[in-house]
Amino acid sequence: NLLTLLVGSIVISITVYLPIWSQGVLGKSATAAGFVLMPMPVCWTIGSLLSGNLVGRLKTHSILTLGTAIVSTACFMLFLVSTHSPVFLIYVAVGVLGLGMGIITPIFMLVIQSAVPASKRGVAVALNTFTNTFSQTLGSAVFGTVFNLVTLSQAKKLGQENLNASFETGGVPAEELSKLHEILASGVHIIYSGTFLAALLSFAVSCFLVKTRHEKIKNVSVQK
Template identity: 40%
Template sequence: MNKVFIALLLVTALAAIEGTIVSTAIPSITADLLGVDLISWIYSAYLLASAIAAIIFGKLADLFGRKRMIIIGIIIFLIGSMLCGLAQSMEQLIVFRAIQGIGAGSILPITLTMVGELFKTEKARAKGQSYLSMVWGVSGVVGPLFGGFIVDQVSWHFIFFINVPFGLASIYLIVKHYQEQLEAVKRKIDYLGATLFTIGMVALLYVIIDNSKTQAWLSSQSLLMFGTAVIFLSIFIWVELRAEEPIIPLTLFKNGRLMVINALTLSAMSIVIGVTVYIPIFAQSVLGKNATQAGLLLTPMSVFWTVNSITAGYLIGRLTNKRIIQMGTVLLIVGTILLARLSAGSSDYSVYIGSSLIGLGMGFIMPMLMISIQKVAHPKQLGISIGLNSFTNTFSQAVGAALFGMIFNLATSEKIASLGKGEIQLNGEFAKGGFRTEEVSFLKETIASGVSYVYITAFAFAICALIFSFFIATKSKESR
């Protein structure tokens, strides 16, 4: 069991290190490939593909086995990673990030399900979840630092190749040590439902992302895409109600306690993507940091997420899951308030404290949510319930990236355009020449203001998370 769990930790590191490495490279990527207004797509394409793939891979794992599907997913992820490293335009990078996301979609839900099998008691599962969170935390520290170093010393292209040794090592351990007992059960895959769901969700997200930079919400293209989303998602619901084995059983949405957990997941993870994307932008554009130093500013969130994930495991039995989650949401509120107060005159410490509090809050919340799902989900629907939560986890980040991108662009685009200097890079290069002192100050104030508005929105998500936490179930489904 130990070797299998090590393999799962390594697989988790594969997914975890990806997001943090990319975050510190975004300013350099946009400076090289141009297309600042496409920043949201770099995250959203990956997250949307990952979210959809999480549910589809969950079903495929039921049919072909978890071992086979997680290996296939890792291979797809590695292919996408290498293609990202070879990208020569922003459009290419976005497409390759989507391929990467398809592979990553297999990792989180299958890993969580396998951990549930390895650890039989609630306390053991909590500790298992805490170790997974610790991997995310360590990756959150190593990723930005290593990624920033590579960006500063070599090129952003090389950060994507870091995934290759992680992926190969995890494949080796899973192939050698994970023994799976497959039941000969004939299942039908809902390909039609998966296709309808994918088209509908891509169309919906496209409307959000595209209008985050154009604000043309009532244009013919926007209305067409929105109509496409409504039509395909409506047909999807009709198909799922009649499917023999629906890709998303709609009966899950009748489980109110499960929906509360997913709503809290959506609120909390939206805040995380706001920190991951806009702290490096603030650090390089306003504070004048390089990519490595910007990565350091993300470190506190990862470290304290890890600390409180471990602490949460030890609090099981002393406090209810509900109380631990509520403590975490309060920390999110305080952290987002501090980040919402960022300005051109803020110091590094303001960022450190705010992101640290958010890390502490997430450390309490996320392991407990997974334990809560195992309490409220029907045993026969545990896999798909975890898959739906994984979908919510990644989709919330996709929507959050798009929403925050829209807010940031609304707050900054017109002001930056008024300078008449063309497109401004967000890696702080404008401060090194070509601009007068007062113009540099104006740009820093404008970017800082945009980041502040992002975290005001994140504060609203934190309030929602606190409200949802009061409806978390304290008893398991079987005990009621």
């Protein structure tokens, strides 16, 4: 459930703020800003198929560790993105994120159902589903607050306190438009930093689950 909370927050934050980066910083159209998310569902499907093939070959907790490592790699790639980075790097990062999420999402249900008695599986699955939904609300609220605080602080430093100007061509002078791009870039970069930290935490949690699982198996073997 903790892993579900963390990775759910990562996905919703990147889904919300990556189009802002594409439109507000790179100057892409709304269509292009939406298209930048296209690799995620495609690679998510591929990751789900790969996850199904890994079940039985690897332990479920090991698959979770693999998936969170891939998600952490994707978040690190987005953390490195700057206004001068090639656009294809963003597509690759989003695709890698979708691949990692596709690997770990099906495993959540397997781990949860095997961790509780049959009489409590319905409650356990419902709790995980609620956690997944709540993670989107919590991620949007937390990262949204951070984004607002950073952009407002940066706007005051640059003397650009009116952030309601239009981004259309000719809507604002070139100098002010450059400041707006810088303000948005600083805010979104903080979001990328936060998602990278959340990804590292999710990887640490998955490693802890693997260690705990191995200790339980060892204890059972000793008792026998």
